[in-house]
Amino acid sequence: MKVHGLIMSPNVRKVIVALNAKGIAFTNVTVVPGTDTPEFLEISPRGLIPAFEDGDFAVSDSAVIMEYLEEKFPETKLMPANPRDRARSRWFTEYGGSVVFPPCGTIFMQMMANPYYYKRSTDHAAVDEAISETLPPILAYLEKQVPEAGFLFGELGIADISLLSPFINAEYGGYEIDAAKWPKLAAYYRRGKAHPAFAAPLVEEDKMRQAVLAQAV
Numbered sequence: 335m336k337v338h339g340l341i342m343s344p345n346v347r348k349v350i351v352a353l354n355a356k357g358i359a360f361t362n363v364t365v366v367p368g369t370d371t372p373e374f375l376e377i378s379p380r381g382l383i384p385a386f387e388d389g390d391f392a393v394s395d396s397a398v399i400m401e402y403l404e405e406k407f408p409e410t411k412l413m414p415a416n417p418r419d420r421a422r423s424r425w426f427t428e429y430g431g432s433v434v435f436p437p438c439g440t441i442f443m444q445m446m447a448n449p450y451y452y453k454r455s456t457d458h459a460a461v462d463e464a465i466s467e468t469l470p471p472i473l474a475y476l477e478k479q480v481p482e483a484g485f486l487f488g489e490l491g492i493a494d495i496s497l498l499s500p501f502i503n504a505e506y507g508g509y510e511i512d513a514a515k516w517p518k519l520a521a522y523y524r525r526g527k528a529h530p531a532f533a534a535p536l537v538e539e540d541k542m543r544q545a546v547l548a549q550a551v
């Protein structure tokens with residue numbers, strides 16, 4: 335099995351964490367965002383990372399890939415069993431991808447990728463908007479949803495992975511969930527990052543991050 339993409343991308347990380355949580359071996363093929371070669375577009379028609387290959391089968395989109403993994407490898411469950419919980423799991427997965435990811439992605443792009451990797455200037459107004467306007471209502475909503483202990487449906491699952499992953503990129507951009515305002519969410523985030531399925535890729539990412547930061551000097 336192959337995961338195409340850059341491990342530091344929040345959407346690529348989601349797939350890698352899901353594979354780790356299920357104990358499935360895979361190879362990460364490095365593909366940088368924006369790759370539009372005919373070979374890559376064949377497996378990811380929108381040109382977005384991640385793309386995924388399982389033998390002669392290929393599919394893209396992190397949520398689609400994670401659900402494929404859930405159906406193909408049901409032994410370690412990353413989704414709850416009953417229909418209502420499954421619907422809620424999909425809701426949080428969607429919310430993580432379409433609502434949490436954009437502002438977190440902006441902070442990461444502007445505060446880390448642009449200055450240190452692309453050597454472009456930072457749009458501080460976009461960062462301020464993400465932090466002061468976009469994120470607070472999202473965090474207030476999530477504060478009411480996440481549990482005091484454990485994860486949304488007990489063990490770490492696709493929904494948690496999808497909500498947590500973008501915040502790691504925001505943290506790379508210097509953002510921290512304010513534990514005074516959103517204590518349950520801040521603790522949930524810390525728990526998620528410490529989960530073994532997240533911890534392993536984060537070690538790799540740290541090496542990559544240090545390399546990017548060093549190049550900038």
Ligand SMILES: N[C@@H](CCC(=O)N[C@@H](CS)C(=O)NCC(=O)O)C(=O)O
Pocket residue numbers: 343344345346367368369381382383384394395396397431
């Ligand atoms: N819904 C997609 C979103 C994927 C996505 O936005 N990937 C970004 C990197 S995190 C990307 O490839 N960006 C490159 C571009 O926009 O050209 C998923 O969950 O896989």
